[in-house]
Amino acid sequence: MYPSRFRYEAPSTVDEAIALLAGANGEAKILAGGQSLIPMMKLRFAAPAMLIDINGIAGLDYHHSDADGTFRIGALCRHADLEKSATLAASQPTMAAAAPVVADPLVRTRGTLVGSLCHADPQGDWASVMVSLGGSIVAQGPNGRRAVAVSDLIDGPFQTVLADDEIAIEAVVPAAIGTRAGGYLKLERRVGDFATVGVAVSAEMSGATVSQAGIGLTGVGPATINAAEAAGSLVGTSLDAEALDTAAQLAAEAAQPRSDHRGSADYKRHVVATFVRRIGAQIQRSGQEAA
Amino acid sequence: MSTLFEEVPAGFGDDVPVRRVTLTVNGEQRAANVEPRLLLAHLLRNGFRLTGTHTGCDTTNCGACTVLYDGVPVKSCTMLAVQADGHDIGTVEGLASASELHPIQEGFKDEHGLQCGFCTPGMMLAAKALLDENPNPSEDEIRWALSGNLCRCTGYQNIVKAVMWAADRLSGTDNDDNDGDDGGADGAASDAGEEG
Numbered sequence: 001m002y003p004s005r006f007r008y009e010a011p012s013t014v015d016e017a018i019a020l021l022a023g024a025n026g027e028a029k030i031l032a033g034g035q036s037l038i039p040m041m042k043l044r045f046a047a048p049a050m051l052i053d054i055n056g057i058a059g060l061d062y063h064h065s066d067a068d069g070t071f072r073i074g075a076l077c078r079h080a081d082l083e084k085s086a087t088l089a090a091s092q093p094t095m096a097a098a099a100p101v102v103a104d105p106l107v108r109t110r111g112t113l114v115g116s117l118c119h120a121d122p123q124g125d126w127a128s129v130m131v132s133l134g135g136s137i138v139a140q141g142p143n144g145r146r147a148v149a150v151s152d153l154i155d156g157p158f159q160t161v162l163a164d165d166e167i168a169i170e171a172v173v174p175a176a177i178g179t180r181a182g183g184y185l186k187l188e189r190r191v192g193d194f195a196t197v198g199v200a201v202s203a204e205m206s207g208a209t210v211s212q213a214g215i216g217l218t219g220v221g222p223a224t225i226n227a228a229e230a231a232g233s234l235v236g237t238s239l240d241a242e243a244l245d246t247a248a249q250l251a252a253e254a255a256q257p258r259s260d261h262r263g264s265a266d267y268k269r270h271v272v273a274t275f276v277r278r279i280g281a282q283i284q285r286s287g288q289e290a291a
Numbered sequence: 292m293s294t295l296f297e298e299v300p301a302g303f304g305d306d307v308p309v310r311r312v313t314l315t316v317n318g319e320q321r322a323a324n325v326e327p328r329l330l331l332a333h334l335l336r337n338g339f340r341l342t343g344t345h346t347g348c349d350t351t352n353c354g355a356c357t358v359l360y361d362g363v364p365v366k367s368c369t370m371l372a373v374q375a376d377g378h379d380i381g382t383v384e385g386l387a388s389a390s391e392l393h394p395i396q397e398g399f400k401d402e403h404g405l406q407c408g409f410c411t412p413g414m415m416l417a418a419k420a421l422l423d424e425n426p427n428p429s430e431d432e433i434r435w436a437l438s439g440n441l442c443r444c445t446g447y448q449n450i451v452k453a454v455m456w457a458a459d460r461l462s463g464t465d466n467d468d469n470d471g472d473d474g475g476a477d478g479a480a481s482d483a484g485e486e487g
Contacts, residue, residue: 001350006328007327008373038330041328042349053373104438106417106440
């Protein structure tokens, strides 16, 4: 299989890439890792007239914490970079839990976090993680930059609110006010499969109490689900069993799963609830151990 | 010597310019004129006739088409040939020297790490990338590193053993051993069925 014909451009600056986008009237796609885009082009689900390969743009492969704790992931930071990152392991537990379970090791050497967000696959792992963290992307266009919360970025399956002439240049996780805790659990039939269910729970702890929380759900709806009500129910609790039961139930209600070859809707809701409880209990345990 | 590979039909090329790519394949400088949609796997197989790179699923699932891209294992069915411009590509043909097999290849031979052999080139290149980065991997680390490569015949047990054999050989911990002297691991028959 090979894609439909397209024009290939490999700009060396973000400005050049934006100029190419602006001139393509919505018929261009950005090629970063290409691990979702190229398969879709081979299957002819996507047939852009122009492919703008940003891999030659220097300085986009970073991930780092600012002095204030804001965490930034450049558009060419690969999943494998994050999987191996000591910085990530030390400061971003939800992301560190997700990085090794994205796709398979070969896809992880090429695929990017920012590309995954822009691809907006309801079964993409990173969008749920970023939603749970209150993360955003920075979009750059001809008129400058703007931040878009990941929960607002995705407005349907494989759809984002990015304008035709905008490129996502980085993802941003805000600094935690308290101690950042969290986890990501993914049920998959085999390594490399998409999630049957994925759940990201992030919390900012002040001592044993949750001061802020976020829950994102993968693969159980037409887009990534922000289970805000479930997350809100955790705030002010110490993640005791009762609080986790409440949040688990609210998260299961927020899910909109469909029965398919990966499992029934009821089963998927059950797994959502179970994963919320498990991650919550794990946060609570590790907090006790640290105390 | 440059190689020219045209996949472009006659009369085509006004809208979408053909690109000239220059790359290093197994240490040798190669060049080709390619249509942008040509996949790296196809350039290697059809253009350069390096058919050791296999295309299995063609849907980014199986890893049979794994090659090393600047030393990093990638699925060559999921990259464009134009993306290899200026880069260093390693294929299975580059593992052996003129006179001897690479220790990873020896390992697959010695430990019966293949049956039909279709997945083997991808397995060996994924293993090479692992051993380049981590010369003494645990069994779990090997299984993890190979988890993007699917084998449909042998089960993975002997593939993992083959990589452990190669790791031992490369790191010299198993120095001067003869074939089949690896703690009884040569008893392949007794391992049959270990991996369901």
